[in-house]
Amino acid sequence: MKITQISVFLENRKGRLHQVCDLLGKAGINILALTIAETEDFGVLRIIVDKPEEALAVFAAEDLVARQSDVVVVQIEDHPGGLADVLAVLQQSDVNIEYMHAFLGRRSEQAYMVFRFEQPDEAISVLKKAGIRVIENDEVVQL
């Protein structure tokens, strides 16, 4: 239900993102979703990968500042207003979104969004009640 996302603290330094992605590539870990939140001189890379435990081990071995957190991946109807419908449900139920970013699904019929909620369990039940599909843990690699 809740999906593991890994946040990595990155200095804004040339080639830094490449180094991190390269570590994952060499370890045979696939990136499913990615976003970067940044300020002038540092950023936080947020990724969902197919093998989160292994990714955390790789980062730990390289002394990277990484932290896992739970996010919710939601299916969005891929037509105008699809995302707005989901957000309306959340707003009506007073569920607070900390941040969200797009999921890189490999099949194009559906869109998926990654949500970080203050209260993920409450959000999941609200979404489900409204008939919105919340992606299960083992499904995420197949999207």
Add this chain to the structure above:
Amino acid sequence: MKNRYFQKEIETESREKLEENQLKDLQNTIDRALTTGFYRKKLNDAGITSGKDLKKLSDISGVPITQKDELRSLYPEGLKAVAPEEIIRLHTSSGTTGIPTVIYHNRNDIQSWAELMARSMVAAGAGPEDVFQNMTGYGLFTGGLGMHYGAEFLGMTVIPTGSGNSSRQLRLMNDFRTTIVHATPSYLLHLYDQLEESEYELDDLALKKAFLGAEPYSESTRKKLEALWGIDVYNSYGLSEMNGPGVSFECEYKNGMHTWEDAFLLETLDPENHQPVPEGESGELVFTTLKREATPLLRYRTRDISRIIPGVCECGRVHRRIDRISGRTDDMLIINGVNVFPSQIEAVLMKIPEVGTNYQIHLAKDGALDRITVKVEIYSKLFTGDLGQLEEIRSRIRSRLHASIIIHPRVELHEPGSLPVAQGKAVRVVDERGGDS
């Protein structure tokens, strides 16, 4: 050049007369110091139980040195050689561990400080006809009130602007025909850039002189400022333990700063063994207060390195001159006129749990002003994955540093292991400001 004096007799008396008075005042100062527990023990241990034990000025070599750390250890009680009800003001300086030193003043002390200040400014050509704009911080920073009282005592029209707010500074300079300013060298350079962008014209200003202190600067910076503004620039030296400004000041000949030896016994010592260096050679400036009543200080180590300029100045003042400060015997940094020790920054950083053990202080020039960047490594275990958390850590570091050292550094967050590992001070502090601004 027409020499002006504020207290001609004191300023131009003979060396013999000066030293005769110095010995008398030194003996009195020892007696005052002996009324404090701190100095009683120190002096008794050195075999001194009365001022009269010093028969000649050179007997000062038997008086123990006073270190800043000792004063810090006395905080907040400090040294009081007068009854508490006699004290009318105190100033504190910041200290390396966050513990300041405190200096008390009674009415006579404030008055004699104002006299020294007025004497200094007259030596640099100021007079009651001048309009004086004081562009340094008021409050505990002694450059504000110290200069202010002296300028008023001398009879100038004082505009107490304090530091910063360049557009208002320029406006007041223009509207009230300011003839003399007191500022830090970096601020006066900065203000010139602001002037060029402002609605005011240099030709419309009445500025004639600037008194600059609180941070070291080179002779070529003086020349540059003089050329830019079309004014005369005079150097000022002081430290909060010796009141503040008004210890040493340049006269109109601009060839070294006259140290008011009737008020401060001046020594230049080898910083290692505390033995006097020959006159004219560089050493650490060590001062003994000769007039101060509330807080007497004996052989106080300033950590500032300079030399006594041999010979007599053309202005006729008997008080010897010191050269501009060439360095420090400790690792104190001077950032836009504010004294900062790396250890103060470290103390603040190490109290913030999200900060790792490694940090670096980076100093550079941003236009005329100093820019300090504090680079810290973040502590992995406390990273929550939030950008907001990182921003919060950064602003917390900034505000705590500001509270502790009164400067607003840029703060950079770095990954663990990315900053050079500190092996002594050199790696902790990277100063790219250059010797000459």
